[in-house]
Amino acid sequence: MTDVTILRVAVPTPALDSFDYLPPPDATTAPPAPGIRVRVGFGARRLIGLVVGHGRESQVPLHRLRPVLKVLDSYPILDARDLELLCWASRYYHHPLGEVISAALPKRVRQGHAAARDGIILWRLSERGRQPGPGSMLRAPRQAALMALLGEHPEGLDSTQIETRLPNSRQPLAALEKKQLITKTSRPCLDVLDVEPVPAPSLNADQRAAIDVIVAGFGRFNPMVLDGVTGSGKTEVYLTAIAAAIEAGRQALLLVPEIALTPQLVARFRARFSGPLALMHSGLSDAQRHCAWHMARTGRAQIIVGTRSAVFTPLAAPGIIIVDEEHDGSFKQQEGFRYHARDLAVIRAHLWKIPVVLGSATVSLETLYNVERGKYRRVRLPARARRLSPPSLETVDVRRRQLSDGFSPLVLEQVRRHLESRDQVLVFLNRRGYAPALVCHGCGWAAACERCDARLTLHAGRNRLCCHHCGAERSIDPRCPACDGAELLRLGEGTERIEQALKAAFPGVSLVRVDRDTTRRKGALQDKLAGIERGAHQLLVGTQMLSKGHDFPNVTLAVILNIDQNLYSSDFRALERAAQLIVQVAGRAGRGERVGQVILQTHLPDHPLLEQLLRGGYEAFSRAALAERRLADLPPYRHMALIRAEAVRRNAPMGFLRRARAILSNSRKARVDLLGPAPAPMERRGGRYRAQLMLIGGQRSALQRMLQEGVPMLGKLPEAREVRFTIDVDPVDTL
DNA sequence: AGCACGCCGACT
């Protein structure tokens, strides 16, 4: 054996593992350390890879190893512990290491640009550009449009932002710069507050206790659940804990479900900290993301607030990780590399030996299970810092009742009562559009998607039929295409219809609808929320969007119209999600001086979940639900993984998964149950047929061993040729 | 995923 160092290099390719390379030929320098990017020859291509480790020997004969072509960094761009996190995630989720690393790095860094990026270039109007011009741009409409755009954004826009709003604007940009009508400046991607921060409000005893637990755990792995209803002051605990971390010279990473839905949270940060804060979310341009990433890794950002993928942000001095709304499903990536950011946050905190706080009013059953096993410490915030008493929850039985546009008369009566006392009323419905089905009264034909096994939803506003599963849309049929009947019924209710019905029932009352359709425009959500806050609207109609992250202090009644959908679902997590939804919506009501009222309209008033929730709250529900999971041998008591497959040809996914099942079952006699394969509940989606194979094991290690042995063989199957398959470890939905 | 290699149809 020689004493040459062999480099393990991860390259962006579907291969599960890294590839071995030799150090560059110039023996004068030390071989590149783990965490350094290298350019390598890979087959006929040249790729940028990341050194993930060193070794003394290789499975590959030494003479076949190629030397790396170029070392791209002088220093590692990732810390050894973060590299370990990524390698761990690749093994745990059975996803190619190169793709895992790609998910963790900004695109520009993946492409080989210098890791350092101190600022982004912002364009704005110059002094001269702001003067009313001579109007000599009649022959340069693109320049004029650009001037108008920049005039609307005095804060400045970077080239990517300009390009998305005004494509092909390079030339006019250069022309205007030459005319000195616009200027560019470089600014770091940090939010630095230049006003005096608001002093921390005094904390109550429970908040104080929570802080004490967190701070006492600084400098070691200390996983903690912060369990408190809306209004109990969780955010204040986060803020104080983050302040303590900064005080100790460390950084804080805060993960939130969706940055667009948390402007209030971000606003509170801005008001409390003068320290530099970096935002990491999907709305950033490549340059902004690169810059924010660099601010975090060099320690220039003290607070990093971000969504799911921000869990990978390298930090110079990590002090604490906080996961807000830890139960939220958006922490789980639902395609490709299917990681769970909350779970990776805990692993990362463990590797870094720092505290991690999981906050929620509706703790997930997984997390509750970890509390009960003694793995996580739980601190409750029972006292309502800003509320008198919890909202009253009640059901309205709609069996055998005539509903008009989805409303029971009883519910409408309650809405009227609250409106008459000048209070705000929130109506929640988890379905966009006007009606979920367009059906022929003559023959029963229903408008269906051509690419999915699904009905099309009628959108009255856009006057189109839309598929909510693949995004396809088309015009509304004037007559039945099957029998030429003229009477087409719009069955069921979506938010558009609810809006219309409420406007008819309460004319003159200002109503605002908040769903994906009404908030498509950038800033529309913010505008609507601001309108609600200043009391411009009395009736609020909306989907999920309204249930998350915003306080509506003047809402005294919240109505949940179609909770039954969730209660009938076949997914084993459906009840947990329904309970979380109810509690989250209830959290919107009655946060001012008045007690809130929550009404669930249901055909299942005797449903055990609803009874439990109504009698004992989420706490009682979650205990009972956990006990049920134990009896049913379901997660978190057993561990689950899915192999999902899809293909254009109908039988291909099932055929592939049957072979997969055979391979997995003879790979080991481990105590892992294989269920299926079975077609997905909606078999065809976006023109592809889908099926899945479920693996459930009492021991995580047994499940992992089975996957570890089996998964590398799956790609080699001849049946794999025409299917796309992914491994989903700890799936959040089994549909 | 790319990209090359390979073995069969319509063209300068």
Add this chain to the structure above:
DNA sequence: GTCGGCGTGCTC
């Protein structure tokens, strides 16, 4: 006689 179709197999 070749250009190119995309099936299949590999990349340290």
